[in-house]
Amino acid sequence: MSVNIKKLDEGHYALDIRGFVCPYPQVLTIRAIEKLKPNEIIEVILDNPPSAETIPSAIEKQGYKVLEVSKIDKVLWKIVIKK
Amino acid sequence: MELFLDDIEKFRDRYSLGRDRGEGSTNFLRIKVLGGMLTPDQLKGIARLSLKYGRGYAEITTRQDIQLHWIDPDRGVEVFKDLEELGFTTDKCGQGYPGTRYGDVRNMVSCPVAGLDRNELIDIVPIVKKINSFFLGKREYQDLPRKFKMSISCCGKNCVRFMVHDLSFVAVKSNDNVGFAALVGGSLGPSLPGPALAKPLNVFIKPEDVLSVAKTMVDIFNEHGNREIKPKARFKWLVDNWGIERLRGELEKRLGYALEDYSFDYSLIHYGEHTGVQKQKQDGYYYICAPVIAGILSSEKMIDIAKIAEDHGSGKVRLTTSQNFIIIDVPEDKVNVVLECLKNIGFPVEGSSIRWMTVACPSNFCGKTRSPNPKEIALEIVEHLEKNMGKALMDLNLSIGISGCSFSCAEFRVSDIGLEGTLVGNENEAKQCYNIYLGGSSGPNPSLGKLIKRNLEVGIVKRAIEALLLKYLDKRKGSESFRDFCDRHNLEELESFMGLSEVYTKDVVERNPSGTGQEC
Numbered sequence: 300m301s302v303n304i305k306k307l308d309e310g311h312y313a314l315d316i317r318g319f320v321c322p323y324p325q326v327l328t329i330r331a332i333e334k335l336k337p338n339e340i341i342e343v344i345l346d347n348p349p350s351a352e353t354i355p356s357a358i359e360k361q362g363y364k365v366l367e368v369s370k371i372d373k374v375l376w377k378i379v380i381k382k
Numbered sequence: 383m384e385l386f387l388d389d390i391e392k393f394r395d396r397y398s399l400g401r402d403r404g405e406g407s408t409n410f411l412r413i414k415v416l417g418g419m420l421t422p423d424q425l426k427g428i429a430r431l432s433l434k435y436g437r438g439y440a441e442i443t444t445r446q447d448i449q450l451h452w453i454d455p456d457r458g459v460e461v462f463k464d465l466e467e468l469g470f471t472t473d474k475c476g477q478g479y480p481g482t483r484y485g486d487v488r489n490m491v492s493c494p495v496a497g498l499d500r501n502e503l504i505d506i507v508p509i510v511k512k513i514n515s516f517f518l519g520k521r522e523y524q525d526l527p528r529k530f531k532m533s534i535s536c537c538g539k540n541c542v543r544f545m546v547h548d549l550s551f552v553a554v555k556s557n558d559n560v561g562f563a564a565l566v567g568g569s570l571g572p573s574l575p576g577p578a579l580a581k582p583l584n585v586f587i588k589p590e591d592v593l594s595v596a597k598t599m600v601d602i603f604n605e606h607g608n609r610e611i612k613p614k615a616r617f618k619w620l621v622d623n624w625g626i627e628r629l630r631g632e633l634e635k636r637l638g639y640a641l642e643d644y645s646f647d648y649s650l651i652h653y654g655e656h657t658g659v660q661k662q663k664q665d666g667y668y669y670i671c672a673p674v675i676a677g678i679l680s681s682e683k684m685i686d687i688a689k690i691a692e693d694h695g696s697g698k699v700r701l702t703t704s705q706n707f708i709i710i711d712v713p714e715d716k717v718n719v720v721l722e723c724l725k726n727i728g729f730p731v732e733g734s735s736i737r738w739m740t741v742a743c744p745s746n747f748c749g750k751t752r753s754p755n756p757k758e759i760a761l762e763i764v765e766h767l768e769k770n771m772g773k774a775l776m777d778l779n780l781s782i783g784i785s786g787c788s789f790s791c792a793e794f795r796v797s798d799i800g801l802e803g804t805l806v807g808n809e810n811e812a813k814q815c816y817n818i819y820l821g822g823s824s825g826p827n828p829s830l831g832k833l834i835k836r837n838l839e840v841g842i843v844k845r846a847i848e849a850l851l852l853k854y855l856d857k858r859k860g861s862e863s864f865r866d867f868c869d870r871h872n873l874e875e876l877e878s879f880m881g882l883s884e885v886y887t888k889d890v891v892e893r894n895p896s897g898t899g900q901e902c
Binding site: 301302303304306314319321322323325326327329330331334347348349350352353357373374 | 387477
């Protein structure tokens with residue numbers, strides 16, 4: 300089983316991990332970032348409330364940059380990260 | 383690009399971490415312990431997990447689980463691998479969904495001395511295993527409107543508090559046949575229609591049909607439970623809206639047969655739990671229940687407990703819904719040795735009933751309280767009462783439930799003395815206080831406790847409880863229970879007994895009513 304890291308543009312990707320509960324969104328986000336080249340960007344779409352809270356600080360602790368955290372629906376978030 | 387999920391996919395329907403918001407912890411791990419039953423290797427394994435991932439701390443919960451905190455989500459998969467090797471899974475608590483999604487079936491609580499108790503009507507362990515195994519890892523049962531909680535009991539005592547679950551099975555006899563009465567719609571939290579005690583379904587269920595009834599009831603909840611808004615999404619809302627007759631009709635329609643009528647007799651249930659030293663039905667063997675105030679353990683203590691169990695019993699340990707543990711299969715000539723060993727590691731099997739029956743929730747971890755939190759004051763209250771009341775306390779048989787908020791995770795609404803946490807004052811300087819409830823009971827005379835006074839500081843609470851208990855001992859009629867004593871007196875009288883008539887309470891801090899309850 301796999302999840303597709305979709306290419307939106309050159310150096311710009313999207314990862315849709317709706318349906319995963321904590322801690323999987325965080326684990327998957329970090330794994331996805333590890334596949335990117337430096338300065339590439341990934342948008343992560345998730346619907347797990349605790350992960351939406353904890354992922355930004357976890358990402359920054361790893362040395363990556365969180366460009367945006369936005370709630371795009373009642374239980375849906377987008378986190379934009381730059382490696 | 384692909385992210386391969388093989389290692390995650392095998393865990394995702396059986397393991398998760400819950401969200402913490404206090405004590406510097408971001409995530410907790412709730413280890414589902416089937417029937418509260420542990421082998422010594424499992425208990426030692428949990429001790430190692432606690433040390434490796436959770437700062438050596440652990441809690442026994444009211445659903446016979448063990449909870450660890452301070453779990454780093456980056457190490458989640460590693461934690462789950464270790465847990466899998468021990469034979470455990472988790473539930474999906476603590477995801478904090480604001481809507482009516484992703485509810486799951488929680489650990490089924492059961493009599494902690496099933497298979498051992500001299501008074502049990504039937505050994506329920508095989509049934510508990512079947513039900514747990516059926517729901518485990520099934521994705522179709524992980525998107526219920528809300529969580530679904532079940533219990534099963536067999537011993538004639540109120541050890542699983544069967545009145546507070548969505549669905550409870552209580553072993554009974556009908557025409558000399560042993561089977562189960564079912565009760566539905568219990569839940570003590572503020573979800574609509576408010577705190578509710580389970581109602582009898584008026585049916586008799588054969589042991590071999592318990593699984594199909596449980597499955598069908600969860601299916602009914604899944605399909606007909608309210609999915610409009612979260613406050614209406616617990617099973618009790620459906621029970622209240624449909625009524626017992628309609629629910630029974632739907633159950634029988636789906637089962638394909640009519641269930642035998644059965645009128646549940648509450649007088650069959652006796653107050654109390656399995657405490658202290660008791661003979662097992664296996665001749666020459668005893669089980670020993672040690673009180674663990676607020677259910678707090680450490681990795682070292684768990685290792686010690688496992689060793690005592692291995693050296694002097696069969697090695698097996700059980701967990702209770704009042705946050706205690708039981709060492710089972712102790713030969714008669716080893717009982718005193720076990721008692722001595724337990725005393726040496728800090729778990730003396732002695733004292734008043736409140737040592738066994740004081741339950742407190744971990745609201746310090748879910749962030750709903752400030753100090754003193756329920757687990758802190760549980761010990762404080764027990765020690766205060768024991769010091770000030772001495773031998774008089776030994777005459778009492780009562781329960782104390784301490785919850786950090788109205789979610790009633792420590793079941794304060796069905797405790798003889800219930801404390802509900804409130805924050806008093808303005809947001810920046812809020813003080814932790816407690817509301818006092820009296821006379822709750824989850825059987826044999828089920829009732830929700832009466833609110834007596836709000837917003838009391840812990841110092842006042844301790845003295846008020848002491849005053850009340852002394853008055854009860856002085857004024858009770860014969861062997862009148864504490865609950866009946868509270869029932870016999872009105873609010874003003876009870877307030878007066880507690881010395882609270884002249885105590886004035888302050889404003890509370892407005893708090894966000896949303897969020898999830900927790901086991902404690």
